[in-house]
Every structure is written in structure tokens, then in C-alpha cells.
Amino acid sequence: MDTPKKRIFSGIKPSGELTLGSYIGAIRNWVALQNDYDCLYCIVDMHAITVRQNPADLRRRTLEQLAQYIACGLDPEKNIVYIQSHVPAHAELSWVLGCYTMFGELSRMTQFKDKSRKNADNINAGLFTYPVLMAADILLYQADLVPVGEDQKQHVEIARDIAGRFNQVYSPTFTLPEPFIPKTGARVMSLLDPSSKMSKSEQGGDGCITLLENPDDIMRAFKRAVTDSETSVRFDPEHKPGVSNLMTIYSCATGKSFAEIEAEFEGRGYGDFKTAVGESVVELLRPIREKTQELLANRDYLESIYAAGAERAARLAQKTLDKVYRKVGFVPRARG
Numbered sequence: 001m002d003t004p005k006k007r008i009f010s011g012i013k014p015s016g017e018l019t020l021g022s023y024i025g026a027i028r029n030w031v032a033l034q035n036d037y038d039c040l041y042c043i044v045d046m047h048a049i050t051v052r053q054n055p056a057d058l059r060r061r062t063l064e065q066l067a068q069y070i071a072c073g074l075d076p077e078k079n080i081v082y083i084q085s086h087v088p089a090h091a092e093l094s095w096v097l098g099c100y101t102m103f104g105e106l107s108r109m110t111q112f113k114d115k116s117r118k119n120a121d122n123i124n125a126g127l128f129t130y131p132v133l134m135a136a137d138i139l140l141y142q143a144d145l146v147p148v149g150e151d152q153k154q155h156v157e158i159a160r161d162i163a164g165r166f167n168q169v170y171s172p173t174f175t176l177p178e179p180f181i182p183k184t185g186a187r188v189m190s191l192l193d194p195s196s197k198m199s200k201s202e203q204g205g206d207g208c209i210t211l212l213e214n215p216d217d218i219m220r221a222f223k224r225a226v227t228d229s230e231t232s233v234r235f236d237p238e239h240k241p242g243v244s245n246l247m248t249i250y251s252c253a254t255g256k257s258f259a260e261i262e263a264e265f266e267g268r269g270y271g272d273f274k275t276a277v278g279e280s281v282v283e284l285l286r287p288i289r290e291k292t293q294e295l296l297a298n299r300d301y302l303e304s305i306y307a308a309g310a311e312r313a314a315r316l317a318q319k320t321l322d323k324v325y326r327k328v329g330f331v332p333r334a335r336g
């Protein structure tokens with residue numbers, strides 16, 4: 001008999017347009033893993049409202065994100081693709097897990113500290129308990145691996161700690177998840193400020209590339225990318241963060257190694273290099289943009305995908321939730 005495939009769970013917040021960072025750090029790897037693992041890929045809209053959202057924009061971006069997942073190559077037949085708020089078990093398990101998570105450990109989360117600084121007028125309880133909901137996402141499906149970028153490693157680790165604690169108090173209930181972080185592209189930096197992460201919150205400027213951006217804007221952003229006062233294309237993230245970031249992007253877009261890239265641009269200036277990186281990204285994103293537009297024109301198809309996804313996810317989630325409710329001592333619901 002075949003051994004069952006390992007389980008993967010991951011998600012992205014529809015709090016902004018998908019960026020080249022989320023593609024390189026996460027989605028690209030989801031696509032690569034889909035044949036060898038049993039995968040759930042979620043649009044985590046409940047996480048998005050920890051920061052104030054315009055409702056119409058959130059709805060539009062949620063559907064756009066679903067179309068983009070598929071356009072990037074995720075096969076909705078092979079994977080369970082769905083919207084978090086359609087499966088109530090996420091919120092239900094999150095409440096229980098919150099009772100097994102310490103105030104102190106949530107206070108130490110880097111993202112919470114960061115986001116509180118950036119949203120000083122809205123440091124809400126959801127922002128604080130965000131990692132608990134994320135732990136629920138992962139643990140509901142007994143995920144073995146969680147493919148994410150570097151910035152989410154701490155959140156996967158706390159999910160693992162919460163799972164371990166629950167297992168210890170009761171008996172083995174949850175699989176202990178591990179982060180799965182790519183070797184190249186785990187942290188794509190802003191094109192204008194290579195000391196900070198390319199992020200959705202920087203959108204609209206030339207530091208951040210979104211997946212649906214048009215070729216002219218992409219080329220302009222890469223031509224303006226911050227480099228350094230040398231002229232050599234060499235991978236050295238500490239001393240040459242801008243150039244190294246562009247090399248990472250180029251490597252992910254073309255499949256070339258850093259040594260090949262260094263050889264290709266030996267003796268040529270940064271101008272040529274930036275143009276080549278820009279063109280490689282234009283070509284990488286062109287089919288994704290076109291396919292997304294095609295899919296967005298077919299709302300019925302998208303609805304059929306997220307409806308089927310939620311149904312399949314809910315079935316799996318309920319098994320874990322029932323087990324958890326029984327272990328903590330809740331009276332099982334009367335049947336019929």
C-alpha cells in the first residue's frame with residue numbers, strides 16, 4: 001500500500017494585491033509541491049481584517065487572489081483551494097487554542113510589534129491573537145509542512161508550540177507542523193529600500209511589484225531599483241543588498257544560478273543588469289496576468305472552485321474540531 005502523502009497548509013491575506021514577494025516566497029513553492037503533497041491553499045480573509053479594510057476592496061481582492069492562485073499554476077482539482085471565512089471551524093478552533101496560548105508568547109511576536117507600530121490607532125485584540133488563528137488554520141488540517149517566506153517562520157513555530165502544549169495536556173491530538181522556507185527568495189526586499197521587505201503595504205510605489213502590474217510599470221520600477229556605488233554584479237547580501245536582491249529575483253525568474261548571473265554580467269554595468277531583471281519579471285508575470293483576467297471574467301467558475309474547496313476543507317476540519325471538543329470536555333452535540 002502507498003504511504004499517505006504528507007499534508008501541507010498555507011495561506012495569504014487578501015489585505016493588498018499579491019506581490020512578487022509573495023509569489024517568490026510562497027506561491028511558487030506551493031505550485032512545486034502540489035504533486036507530492038496533499039495540499040490546502042487558503043485565502044485568509046479573516047486575518048486580513050486585523051487591519052482596517054474597505055469591504056468592497058476586500059471582496060474584490062479575495063476573488064482576484066483566488067484567480068491568481070489558479071493563474072500561478074495551482075490546480076484546484078489537485079489542491080483544496082478555499083476562503084477561510086467559509087469554514088467556521090477556523091474561528092472555533094482558534095477560540096479553544098487561545099486558551100492554551102500565553103499572553104507573554106504573543107507579546108513577543110515580531111509581526112505584532114511591527115504592526116502595532118504601523119497601526120498605532122488600531123491595536124486591536126485580533127492583531128494580538130492573530131497567531132492563534134493562524135495556528136488553528138494549520139492544526140485543523142494536521143499539516144506536516146507550511147510553505148512560507150522567512151517572515152512567517154515565527155508564527156509557524158508558535159503554532160508548533162501551541163500544538164505541543166495541547167498534546168501534552170491531553171494526548172496526541174495535533175501533528176507538529178514545520179515551516180518550509182525556500183533556499184532562494186525567502187525574503188524579497190523592496191526595490192527602493194533593500195533593507196526592508198517588499199510588502200503589500202508599500203504598494204503603489206516603485207519599491208513593490210504586484211502580480212497584475214503592467215510591463216511599463218515593472219520596467220520603470222526595476223530601472224529605478226536602488227543598487228550601490230560599485231559596478232559589479234556579485235551576490236553579497238550584507239554589503240550589496242540591492243544587487244543581491246535583484247540577483248535573487250532574476251534567479252527565481254530565469255532559473256539561473258548566482259554564478260551564472262555573475263558570469264553573464266561580468267564587465268557590464270548595472271543598467272544592462274536592471275533591464276534584464278525587469279524583462280525577466282515581465283515575462284514571468286505576463287501569463288499570470290493574462291490568465292487571471294481570463295478567470296475573473298468567469299465568476300461562475302470561480303464560485304464553483306471556492307464552494308467545492310470549502311466543502312472539502314470543512315469535512316477535514318470537523319474531524320479535528322470534534323476531537324478537540326471531546327478532549328477539552330465539551331458535551332457532544334445531540335444528533336438529529
Ligand code: TYM
Nearest residue numbers: 010011012013021022025026134148149152186187188198
Ligand atoms: P502574508 O499574506 O503577509 O504573506 C503571504 C506569504 O508570502 C510570503 N511573503 C514573502 N516572501 C518572501 N519575500 C517577501 N517580500 C514576502 N512577502 C510575503 C509570506 O512569508 C507568506 O508566506 N500570516 C500569514 C498568512 C497566514 C498563513 C496561515 C500562512 C494565515 N494563516 C497559515 C501559512 C499558514 C501572512 O500574513 O502572510
